[in-house]
Amino acid sequence: MARALSSFRPVFVAGVGLHPYRKYSPTPYVALGLAAVREALTDAGARWGDIESAYVASALLGMAPGRPMLRHLGASGLSITHVENASASGSSAFRLAALEVASGQSDLVVAIGVDKPAMVELGARQAVLDLLERDRVSAFTHFALLAQRYADAYGATPEDFARVAAKNLANGARNPYAQRREPRSVADIVAAAPLAGFLTSPQSCPVGEGAAAAILASEDGLKRLQFERKRTVRVLSSASRSERLYDDEGGFDAALTEETVRDALADAGVSPGALDVVELHDAFSVEELLYTERMGLCDPGDAPRRLKAGHFDIGGEVAVSASGGLIAMGHPLGPTGLGQIAEITRQLRGEAEGRQHPDAKTGLAHMVGLGAVCVAHVLQRDAE
Amino acid sequence: MGARIEHPTLYGEGAAGPALYGARCAACGRVSFPRQSFGCEGCGAYGEAMAPVELAARGTLLSFAFVRKHMGADIAAPFAIGEIRLDDGPVIRCTLADALDERALHAGQRVSGVLAHNPKSGADVLELRFAPEGR
Numbered sequence: 001m002a003r004a005l006s007s008f009r010p011v012f013v014a015g016v017g018l019h020p021y022r023k024y025s026p027t028p029y030v031a032l033g034l035a036a037v038r039e040a041l042t043d044a045g046a047r048w049g050d051i052e053s054a055y056v057a058s059a060l061l062g063m064a065p066g067r068p069m070l071r072h073l074g075a076s077g078l079s080i081t082h083v084e085n086a087s088a089s090g091s092s093a094f095r096l097a098a099l100e101v102a103s104g105q106s107d108l109v110v111a112i113g114v115d116k117p118a119m120v121e122l123g124a125r126q127a128v129l130d131l132l133e134r135d136r137v138s139a140f141t142h143f144a145l146l147a148q149r150y151a152d153a154y155g156a157t158p159e160d161f162a163r164v165a166a167k168n169l170a171n172g173a174r175n176p177y178a179q180r181r182e183p184r185s186v187a188d189i190v191a192a193a194p195l196a197g198f199l200t201s202p203q204s205c206p207v208g209e210g211a212a213a214a215i216l217a218s219e220d221g222l223k224r225l226q227f228e229r230k231r232t233v234r235v236l237s238s239a240s241r242s243e244r245l246y247d248d249e250g251g252f253d254a255a256l257t258e259e260t261v262r263d264a265l266a267d268a269g270v271s272p273g274a275l276d277v278v279e280l281h282d283a284f285s286v287e288e289l290l291y292t293e294r295m296g297l298c299d300p301g302d303a304p305r306r307l308k309a310g311h312f313d314i315g316g317e318v319a320v321s322a323s324g325g326l327i328a329m330g331h332p333l334g335p336t337g338l339g340q341i342a343e344i345t346r347q348l349r350g351e352a353e354g355r356q357h358p359d360a361k362t363g364l365a366h367m368v369g370l371g372a373v374c375v376a377h378v379l380q381r382d383a384e
Numbered sequence: 385m386g387a388r389i390e391h392p393t394l395y396g397e398g399a400a401g402p403a404l405y406g407a408r409c410a411a412c413g414r415v416s417f418p419r420q421s422f423g424c425e426g427c428g429a430y431g432e433a434m435a436p437v438e439l440a441a442r443g444t445l446l447s448f449a450f451v452r453k454h455m456g457a458d459i460a461a462p463f464a465i466g467e468i469r470l471d472d473g474p475v476i477r478c479t480l481a482d483a484l485d486e487r488a489l490h491a492g493q494r495v496s497g498v499l500a501h502n503p504k505s506g507a508d509v510l511e512l513r514f515a516p517e518g519r
Contacts, residue, residue, distance in 0.1 A: 131418060132394055132404075132512070135456050137465055137477050144449035145467050145477070152447070152491045196465075197449035245425060249475040250446060250467050 004237060004267035008102035011235040013379065014217040014227055015044025016342035021179040021210035021330035024117045029061055029209070030069045033114035036211035036335070037073065040110065044215045045225050051215070052106040053079040057093035057113040058334040059086055060120055069114070079106075087281065088369030089113060090212060091337030095238045095375060097216045107221035113335035114211040122370070140204055143284035144197030145250060150286060151198065153301065158198050160304035162189035164285035165203045165328075167313060168321050172328025174314075174355040177339070179208050179330030203285035205326035212338035214345070232382040233348045237267035243372040253287065253368055258294040260374040261366060265296075268378035272296030275318050276360040277347045279340035281368040282325040288312075291366065292320060319357035322347060337375065340365040348381040390502060390511035394418055395441070402497040402512055403438040406474060410435055415473035441497025441512065443470040448480065448489050458504055466514050468495055481515035488516065 005011065017039025019032040033056075041048060056066035066080045085092040090113035097111040137145075150156050166186045172178035184192075184202055192200040217225065222232060239260050246255040265272060272295055280295075282288040289303040297318055298306045306312060312320035323329045323343035326336065344363035346352040365377045389396050395404045406417040411429035417439060423430035447467040454461040464480040466489075480489075481500065494517040499510040 132391065133465065133477050133479060136451065136454070136459065136463070136479060138451075138454075140453075141449050141451050141465055144451075145447040145465065148449055149447045149467075149491065194452040196451045196453070 005098065005102055006236060006267060009104060009218060011098045011101045012217050012222055012382070013214055013233045013235065013341065013345045014108070014222060014225060015040040015042070015046060015215040016345045017041070017043055017213045018177045018339060018342050019211040020177045021208055021332050021335070021339070023179070023206070023208045025209065027209070029065060029114050029116050030072065032116070032209060032211040033069045033112055034072055036114070036213040037070075037110065037112055040213040040215050044217070045227060046108065046215060048073040049076055050108050050224065051076070051078055051110050053081075053097070053100055053109045055081050055083050055093035055097045055109070055111045057083045057089035057111065057338065058115050059084055059089050060115045060118040060333055065114070085373055085375070086369035086371060087283070087331065087333055088337055088367040088373050088375045089334045090339070091365065091367040091375035091377070092240065094214055094338055094341055094377065095240055097214070098235050098238055101216045101218050101221070104218075107218045107224065109216045110213055111216065111338055112211065112213045113338040115332045115334035116209040117207055140195040140199050140284060143286050144195065144199050146253070146290065147198045147286040149250070150289060154304070156289070156304050158190045159186050160289070160307070161198045161203060161285045162186045162200070163304070163307050164282065164288045165189050167307065168282060168325040168327040169202065171314060171322055171355060172324025175324050175329060178324040178328050179206050180324065180328045199284060199286070203327065205283045205331040208330050208332055210330065210332040210335045210339070212335035212342055214338050214341045229382065231349050233345050233379050234382050236270065236378040236380050237264045238377050239263035239267065240373070240375045242374070252372055254290040254294045256372055256374045257291050257366065257368060260376045261295045261364065264364065264376035264378050268380070270362055270378055274362055275364050277319045277322055277344055277357050277363040278366070279321055279323060279325065279343055279363070280366040282321055282327050283331060285327065288320065288325070295364070295366070314355055314357050319347070319360070322352065322355050322357055337365065337367045340367070341377070341379070344379050348379060387501075387508045387510045389499070390505060390509050395512045397499065398438050398440070400440070402441040402499050404441055404470070404476070404512070406437050406439045406472070407434040408437045409433055415439070417470070417474040417476055439470055439472040439474065441514070443468040443495060445489065445491060445493040445495050446475065447491060450486055459502070460504070464489070466495060468514055478512060478514050481513045484515065
């Protein structure tokens with residue numbers, strides 16, 4: 001990377017908003033997206049006319065859903081750019097919005113993620129490469145293969161994987177925006193409908209509908225909004241990478257995560273141990289064990305013990321997926337990465353009612369997207 | 385034999401048992417699967433540099449998973465998927481032979497491929513399956 005985000009002018013999160021994630025409903029996506037944007041505008045104390053540019057993240061809605069939604073806020077003529085980056089779409093929209101503010105081109109930019117469940121053709125399907133067993137190795141089987149390897153390496157048990165879901169479902173029960181709001185016991189999760197290998201249905205994220213938005217601001221933008229200084233959260237770094245060749249070919253998700261998060265932490269000047277809240281891509285339970293280790297939150301093989309000891313709970317050493325994560329909050333694709341930003345921003349401001357991690361100063365958002373791509377951001381409560 | 389191969393661009397009967405159709409990059413030597421000439425993931429060489437090679441269907445089991453939920457009509461759950469490091473280099477994921485005992489599988493095990501009937505695709509269709517050697 002030639003220049004880190006921190007070498008440009010400072011970028012802040014001024015407002016966040018969500019439409020609760022939930023199962024598919026007949027509500028049009030326009031209503032979901034507008035609810036999230038209006039909540040973010042209110043949170044920032046901004047009017048729509050203040051916003052100079054919008055990045056709209058969606059993976060499933062088809063071509064150009066942005067203006068048909070945003071025109072209902074007043075057709076201001078602002079720049080609109082659509083972002084599709086699979087599960088990381090919302091994270092990439094946030095990154096582009098942050099870079100636009102950092103560059104000095106705009107002072108107030110919104111990133112919006114919105115999606116509804118739909119079947120879409122995957123790009124890889126059109127890559128004219130016939131792959132062995134493509135239809136038989138679904139996402140849960142891919143992660144079941146990783147879970148088996150993890151169990152072989154460290155002696156992990158079915159309960160160790162289920163405990164990730166138990167923690168995240170307990171967190172989701174405290175989050176009014178979460179799709180799954182029922183806590184479940186480890187034993188109940190182990191005994192639930194089997195998917196593949198160690199993984200059962202509650203250990204897989206629900207893909208529903210929802211929306212999330214974040215408004216990014218420069219110093220000038222904050223002044224224009226007369227934004228309350230003690231509520232400001234700064235974007236310290238932004239990292240984005242894609243899969244390369246690894247010695248461990250099957251373990252690319254974790255290897256890619258390690259590289260991307262290492263970049264994000266280095267650019268932020270933050271050590272893994274300094275993180276208070278982490279929102280990570282726990283589409284399947286085993287991912288949280290793999291990623292907490294590869295991010296440096298604990299030693300390899302130690303995540304199950306840490307989890308059991310409560311180190312990753314709200315109120316523990318570092319709150320991992322206080323929102324409920326993808327497993328409980330849900331994974332509507334376009335919104336997901338921005339929902340993480342909303343959760344971290346609320347945690348760092350001390351505004352995460354009912355699930356506040358005490359004295360949260362620094363947070364990490366991490367998403368992996370099909371391909372594979374990985375996007376990570378470090379956010380920090382503003383020092384002043 | 386008269387039977388049809390399920391994925392004839394991916395594998396078939398080689399000189400010494402089933403073979404997978406891969407490519408070896410003339411520029412960097414990387415062996416990959418499936419066969420393609422778009423370009424080498426290791427170095428970017430493309431076209432004729434991607435020389436066709438046959439990869440022996442033999443390797444080491446890295447991981448496995450018994451799949452208990454499957455939407456497709458091509459096979460009935462439960463079935464097992466193996467992650468296999470081929471002796472010739474690439475890591476592949478392939479369906480394992482039917483009726484394997486889960487407790488008899490372990491990482492590091494030697495596995496090899498067989499062309500087996502897939503009744504779901506028609507009695508005369510053969511697909512590649514892997515199974516522990518000496519089973």
